Amino acid sequence: MMEHSLKALAQALAAKEMSSVELTQHYLDRIAHHNPQINAYITIDAERSLAQARAADERLAAGTGGPLTGIPLAQKDIFCAKGWLTTCGSKMLGNFVSPYDATVIERFNAAGAVNLGKTNMDEFAMGSSNETSFFGAVKNPWDTDRVPGGSSGGSAAAVAARLAPAATGTDTGGSIRQPAALCNLSGLKPTYGVVSRYGMIAFASSLDQAGPMGRSAEDCALLLNTMAGFDQRDSTSLDRPAEDYARELNADAGAKPLAGLKIGLPQEFFGEGCAADVMQRVEAAIGEYRKLGAETVDISLPNMKLSVPAYYVIAPAEASSNLSRFDGVRYGYRAEEYSDLNDMYSKSRAQGFGAEVKRRILIGAYVLSHGYYDAYYLQAQRIRRLIANDFVAAFERCDVILGPTSPSTAFKIGEKAADPVQMYLSDIYTIAVNLAGLPGMSIPCGLASGLPTGLQLIGNYFAEANLLNVAHRYQQATDWHLQLATGFD
Amino acid sequence: MSLTLEQVHRIAHLARIEVSDAEAHSTLVHLNGIFSLIEEMQAVDTQGVEPMAHAQDLAQRLREDRVTEDDRRDAFQAVAPEIEAGLYLVPKVIE
Numbered sequence: 001m002m003e004h005s006l007k008a009l010a011q012a013l014a015a016k017e018m019s020s021v022e023l024t025q026h027y028l029d030r031i032a033h034h035n036p037q038i039n040a041y042i043t044i045d046a047e048r049s050l051a052q053a054r055a056a057d058e059r060l061a062a063g064t065g066g067p068l069t070g071i072p073l074a075q076k077d078i079f080c081a082k083g084w085l086t087t088c089g090s091k092m093l094g095n096f097v098s099p100y101d102a103t104v105i106e107r108f109n110a111a112g113a114v115n116l117g118k119t120n121m122d123e124f125a126m127g128s129s130n131e132t133s134f135f136g137a138v139k140n141p142w143d144t145d146r147v148p149g150g151s152s153g154g155s156a157a158a159v160a161a162r163l164a165p166a167a168t169g170t171d172t173g174g175s176i177r178q179p180a181a182l183c184n185l186s187g188l189k190p191t192y193g194v195v196s197r198y199g200m201i202a203f204a205s206s207l208d209q210a211g212p213m214g215r216s217a218e219d220c221a222l223l224l225n226t227m228a229g230f231d232q233r234d235s236t237s238l239d240r241p242a243e244d245y246a247r248e249l250n251a252d253a254g255a256k257p258l259a260g261l262k263i264g265l266p267q268e269f270f271g272e273g274c275a276a277d278v279m280q281r282v283e284a285a286i287g288e289y290r291k292l293g294a295e296t297v298d299i300s301l302p303n304m305k306l307s308v309p310a311y312y313v314i315a316p317a318e319a320s321s322n323l324s325r326f327d328g329v330r331y332g333y334r335a336e337e338y339s340d341l342n343d344m345y346s347k348s349r350a351q352g353f354g355a356e357v358k359r360r361i362l363i364g365a366y367v368l369s370h371g372y373y374d375a376y377y378l379q380a381q382r383i384r385r386l387i388a389n390d391f392v393a394a395f396e397r398c399d400v401i402l403g404p405t406s407p408s409t410a411f412k413i414g415e416k417a418a419d420p421v422q423m424y425l426s427d428i429y430t431i432a433v434n435l436a437g438l439p440g441m442s443i444p445c446g447l448a449s450g451l452p453t454g455l456q457l458i459g460n461y462f463a464e465a466n467l468l469n470v471a472h473r474y475q476q477a478t479d480w481h482l483q484l485a486t487g488f489d
Numbered sequence: 490m491s492l493t494l495e496q497v498h499r500i501a502h503l504a505r506i507e508v509s510d511a512e513a514h515s516t517l518v519h520l521n522g523i524f525s526l527i528e529e530m531q532a533v534d535t536q537g538v539e540p541m542a543h544a545q546d547l548a549q550r551l552r553e554d555r556v557t558e559d560d561r562r563d564a565f566q567a568v569a570p571e572i573e574a575g576l577y578l579v580p581k582v583i584e
Contacts, residue, residue: 099564192544206543235549309529320504327505329577334570341580342505350507358506359519362497365504366520379530381540386533388541421522437544 003484006071006165006219013060013070020060020070024053024114027072031117031163034488038139038148040158042077043085043118052114059112067222069112074164076155077118078125079210080199081105088201089121089133089151092326092333092352102199103231104168104210111226116164120154123354124323125175125203127151128426131417132356139413140183141485142451146410149179155213156183161488166214166223170200172207173311174405174430177442180213181405181454184444184483186471187213188220191461192437193238195224196231204318205236207311207434216481217443217471221246224464240462248469256293257473262398263289264299269403269429277448282404285445285455285474289402292473297398301390306383307432308424313367313380314435319357320364326352359420388436395460400470404429405442405454429456439464443471444480452483491521 004012012018028046035041049072056070080086080098082105087093101109108115122132130138130153140148141161148157152169156179159167169176171189180187188211195210202208212223224245231237265286270279286296328334328348335347353361367376394401407428416423433440438458445455455474459467475481497517501508508516562575571578 096568099561099568193547232550232552236543236545236547238545303533306530306533309527312523312527313530324505328570329579330565331568332570338580341582343507344580345505346502346507349505353506359516359523361504361506362500362516362520363523365500366492366496369500369503375531376527378540379533379535381542382535382538383530383533385538385541386535388544419522420519421526424523424526435541435544 020053020056024072038157040154041117042135056112072114072116074119074158074167078201089123091134103196122151125151140410149182151175169213170210174427180442182410184452186443188441191439195227196234198233202322204315217468221468245465249472259293261294263296264398264401266301268304275408278453281446281453299394303386310380310383311431316360316364320361384435391436401458405456409451
């Protein structure tokens with residue numbers, strides 16, 4: 001059952017071939033056995049998971065289940081879940097048992113999905129390797145000497161090692177797509193505003209967006225159907241009619257299912273900077289898309305090279321503001337010894353945050369401070385506009401933009417940890433999408449020296465259903481997404 | 490440009506993060522590395538470009554002025570480091 005799609009799992013549950021309790025217990029047993037190898041989960045609470053599974057079995061018996069009822073899912077530890085330890089990968093929240101549910105969690109609960117556990121992540125989602133977690137690095141199931149990517153590295157490793165059928169992630173600069181690429185998964189960052197951010201611990205509020213991570217585009221579509229929707233409690237949630245993100249997947253399409261589709265190839269994605277073995281897989285995927293009937297057009301995103309510098313002003317600025325709430329007063333860590341109120345703040349924050357989080361808070365405090373605001377923060381926002389305009393122009397000439405997700409396959413644990421700038425550049429192909437607020441996906445496109453590579457597909461605003469179909473048609477014609485890491489049987 | 494040790498101490502104070510002298514040195518090296526990346530922005534002429542604060546052009550929604558949330562003070566204060574009689578306790582700030 002480890003190789004089943006979510007649809008097949010739902011069918012097996014509906015046909016009473018197994019119960020949700022059995023399915024959940026099966027995954028809990030696998031987690032107990034394999035998690036120590038990869039450190040994908042921070043918190044497991046078997047009693048809570050099994051209680052949800054029992055309730056799901058009752059719904060299934062009564063015939064009131066939906067497509068996700070009884071299916072266990074791993075939740076990134078950035079989502080507040082009532083009664084669950086919710087750490088965000090930080091010592092700061094090492095003792096925080098959430099008194100409420102994030103909207104994403106609430107929606108999965110209402111759908112009857114089972115929360116299988118909370119997955120490891122870079123501290124406050126700041127990282128591209130999952131090495132900044134207070135709870136230790138996550139290891140890539142494809143090679144446990146290597147990183148799984150980040151920040152949703154625990155979710156990616158959990159699904160890749162079959163310790164969950166699917167998982168949630170969040171993506172501020174690539175944190176769903178890059179770990180999906182490095183762990184051979186499909187992952188989707190939706191258009192900004194499609195999934196509610198309520199109860200999702202904030203990093204950079206104008207960029208953060210939650211999305212699904214799974215074994216296929218079809219699984220991602222099913223998860224997104226539950227995750228997406230207007231939420232009064234998130235002031236940036238978009239009030240749009242509900243849609244079925246899987247609606248295009250089952251259409252009968254013949255031998256050229258993507259005939260008429262125009263795929264844009266930005267020259268900036270195909271220049272130097274990408275490892276040759278990754279580029280070879282991306283080129284092969286382009287050939288596959290031509291066979292499926294798509295045409296390619298050469299396009300340019302001339303300001304893309306400025307996306308990393310602009311991001312490292314905007315994201316830290318928003319983070320320094322968001323993370324000011326962690327002061328040792330209302331929740332979270334408080335230093336044991338201090339002399340006065342200011343000393344309590346400064347020591348609680350110095351001891352509660354890790355090095356990367358502190359660096360980003362300091363960058364943010366600096367670029368927002370008097371005398372530097374115009375030169376850094378406003379300049380970054382103007383460049384953000386130029387980057388978004390590049391995409392608007394590009395989408396006049398094509399339907400989907402294609403390129404690599406990550407410039408390399410998974411790197412070794414420790415390889416980039418000492419040099420923040422090298423780490424930041426591993427998100428060179430993903431960050432522009434967040435700045436523009438567009439939907440982006442990563443899907444597996446083959447192995448290079450035994451390690452997964454990822455193909456990035458970027459769509460226009462609200463084009464998730466089409467993006468998922470473009471990914472799905474490739475997955476119908478290839479089997480890269482079905483390749484599994486060994487050693488987790 | 491590059492930051493000075495003094496500036497590191499100043500922004501650490503603004504951000505309320507205690508930094509020892511030893512930490513300030515390594516922080517300075519890292520921040521200067523990051524700022525040399527950020528400086529690439531400065532070569533771009535952005536005159537007349539409207540700053541983009543957000544991915545969607547949104548107006549703040551208004552709602553009716555009525556109570557929509559229950560009082561859950563006890564649940565929310567249960568996770569606080571120190572409370573008394575419904576109040577959060579901090580070190581004395583007024584003599």
